[in-house]
Amino acid sequence: MSHNDTRTALVVLSHHRSDSLTAHIARRTVTQLEDAGYTVDLLDLHGEGFDPRMNTADQPDWNDRDKVFSPEVEDHMRRVLAAEVIIAVFPIYWAYVPALLKGWIDRVWNYGFAYGRSKPRLAGKRMLWLGLAGATADDGIIPAIKTMLDTQLSASIAYYCGLSDSRTVVLPDAEERPQRLDAVGNLEIGAAVTGAARDAHFAAFERTAAQHVTDFLTPVGIPA
Numbered sequence: 457m458s459h460n461d462t463r464t465a466l467v468v469l470s471h472h473r474s475d476s477l478t479a480h481i482a483r484r485t486v487t488q489l490e491d492a493g494y495t496v497d498l499l500d501l502h503g504e505g506f507d508p509r510m511n512t513a514d515q516p517d518w519n520d521r522d523k524v525f526s527p528e529v530e531d532h533m534r535r536v537l538a539a540e541v542i543i544a545v546f547p548i549y550w551a552y553v554p555a556l557l558k559g560w561i562d563r564v565w566n567y568g569f570a571y572g573r574s575k576p577r578l579a580g581k582r583m584l585w586l587g588l589a590g591a592t593a594d595d596g597i598i599p600a601i602k603t604m605l606d607t608q609l610s611a612s613i614a615y616y617c618g619l620s621d622s623r624t625v626v627l628p629d630a631e632e633r634p635q636r637l638d639a640v641g642n643l644e645i646g647a648a649v650t651g652a653a654r655d656a657h658f659a660a661f662e663r664t665a666a667q668h669v670t671d672f673l674t675p676v677g678i679p680a
């Protein structure tokens with residue numbers, strides 16, 4: 457790719473509320489990409505009414521890797537193909553992606569499109585998985601979640617689909633009331649951070665998210 461070409465990005469937002477922190481971070485990521493010269497397609501899965509449930513039209517036909525899927529899925533496939541970089545922004549649910557995003561992968565990253573060809577169509581694309589976690593940064597669950605995401609998203613899905621680069625990021629402290637399990641399994645919910653401390657908390661959160669996006673866009677060895 458010449459550096460004069462317009463770069464393209466797909467931001468996949470997986471959240472049911474447009475006023476969520478997740479949606480906020482997704483919108484900031486869109487702006488950040490645009491400022492970096494990308495043409496951005498924001499795919500708001502819930503806002504666009506995406507149904508994560510697998511259906512007959514979109515299940516793979518193992519005898520036909522050229523199967524034509526539902527118009528909705530074919531449209532999403534075109535949007536994936538058009539993007540050089542893909543950034544998924546989602547809340548971490550049970551140490552993984554929410555069902556909405558999982559269903560998008562199930563239906564759209566289909567046989568004959570995302571995998572199952574000697575020349576993978578997603579080869580050369582780069583992907584960042586940006587997960588917001590309610591747990592606090594010092595919670596021992598955070599590295600465990602990171603390992604889970606690396607294994608399931610990068611080492612499994614992205615590897616299987618021939619993506620050239622896939623990275624996961626866990627952003628802890630997404631809640632204003634810190635939560636942790638105590639030694640006997642009760643959920644301790646701390647006091648909400650308020651006022652200037654709250655502003656500082658979320659400003660730091662935004663900076664951390666933006667830094668991860670910057671790092672992703674300027675990988676070692678690839679000039680910006």
Ligand SMILES: Cc1cc2nc3c(=O)[nH]c(=O)nc-3n(C[C@H](O)[C@H](O)[C@H](O)COP(=O)(O)O)c2cc1C
Binds near residue numbers: 550592631
């Ligand atoms: C069903 C569900 C499961 C969750 N599982 C986890 C989890 O495994 N680890 C974690 O740190 N936070 C977990 N959380 C907290 C969310 O990650 C957190 O509420 C979210 O990132 C906050 O962003 P939002 O305001 O945009 O929803 C869970 C929340 C819900 C609703």
